[in-house]
Amino acid sequence: MVSEYSESAADESAADDDGSALALKILVAGGFGVGKTTLVGAVSEIRPLRTEEMLSEAGQLVDDTDGVDHKVTTTVAMDFGRITIRSGLSLYLFGTPGQDRFWFLWDELSQGALGAVVLADTRRLEDCFPAVDYFEHRHIPFVVAVNCFVGARSYGALDVSRALDLERGTPVVLCDARDRDSGKEVLVRLVEYAGRMHTARLLDSVS
Numbered sequence: 001m002v003s004e005y006s007e008s009a010a011d012e013s014a015a016d017d018d019g020s021a022l023a024l025k026i027l028v029a030g031g032f033g034v035g036k037t038t039l040v041g042a043v044s045e046i047r048p049l050r051t052e053e054m055l056s057e058a059g060q061l062v063d064d065t066d067g068v069d070h071k072v073t074t075t076v077a078m079d080f081g082r083i084t085i086r087s088g089l090s091l092y093l094f095g096t097p098g099q100d101r102f103w104f105l106w107d108e109l110s111q112g113a114l115g116a117v118v119l120a121d122t123r124r125l126e127d128c129f130p131a132v133d134y135f136e137h138r139h140i141p142f143v144v145a146v147n148c149f150v151g152a153r154s155y156g157a158l159d160v161s162r163a164l165d166l167e168r169g170t171p172v173v174l175c176d177a178r179d180r181d182s183g184k185e186v187l188v189r190l191v192e193y194a195g196r197m198h199t200a201r202l203l204d205s206v207s
Contacts (some may be wrong), residue, residue, distance in 0.1 A: 023090045025112050026190065028079070029134070030119035031127025032098035035147040035177035037079050039119065040095045043183040044081025078109060083184065091187055098127075106134065115141040115194035117186055119177065123152050125163055132164055141194035143171040145186045 028036045041048045079095030094109050110116075116135050120128045128144070135142040146160055155163075157172035166172070171193050176182045 021088050021090070023092055024114045024191065026091050026093050026187065027110060027113050027116035027140075028093055028095040028119065029106075029116050029131040029142075030096075030098060031121065031124060031131070034098065034119040034121045034124070034127065036095040036098065036119055039117070039145075039147075039175075039177040039183050039186075040079040040081040040093050042178055042180050043083045043187065044093065045084060046082050049078075049080040078105065083187065085184070085188060085191065089191075091191070093187075096131075103130075110138065110140060113140060114198075115143075115190050117190055118142050118144045120144055120146045120160065120164075121149060121152070122146060122155050122160070123149065125160070129164065132166065136167060141190070141197040143173060143186065143190045143193055145173050145175045145177075147177045148174055 028039055030036055037048075037050060041050075078097065079093070081093040081095075082090060083093065084090045094113075096106055096109055097103075116131075118128050118131045118135065132142075132144070144160060144164065144166065146155070146157070148154065157174065161170065161172045171189055173186055173189055175186050
């Protein structure tokens with residue numbers, strides 16, 4: 001199922017022959033319980049596909065739920081949604097599983113992706129380091145979206161950028177994963193940033 005959705009999105013992440021439509025593949029990544037499923041569900045204009053399962057006692061031995069004690073389900077494959085940014089431009093959203101034991105799915109999901117959103121929780125900021133490293137090492141453009149949880153201490157974008165030791169120019173935005181407009185703004189920032197990055201790389205290759 002993951003392969004079918006991933007390949008379909010990769011095939012459509014290009015302009016039609018008449019150039020009238022463009023579908024881009026975007027990943028939504030981050031640590032366990034950071035809000036990936038919530039973000040995809042909030043912005044998707046279709047009923048999102050979810051592969052959530054109840055947390056089990058066995059999983060408690062490997063899943064760190066400190067700070068997200070209320071969480072009772074977990075994504076075991078991916079989330080999938082779609083949003084139209086403007087006429088002729090749609091985004092296919094793939095939410096990645098957060099636990100280490102599902103990381104083997106990331107390589108398949110990332111094929112053909114324009115870029116990624118790395119969700120961060122300032123209460124567990126270290127949990128998004130693996131996602132940041134993953135996309136930096138594979139040269140996949142990404143933005144860090146700080147999901148502003150109620151009761152969490154607030155930090156500015158510059159503070160988060162320094163704490164994560166991000167490469168210069170990597171955008172950091174504050175958001176509410178539950179809010180459609182907030183999530184859409186994050187996606188727009190990613191598309192703009194990824195577009196600039198891909199254009200710069202193309203010019204470098206030509207020169």
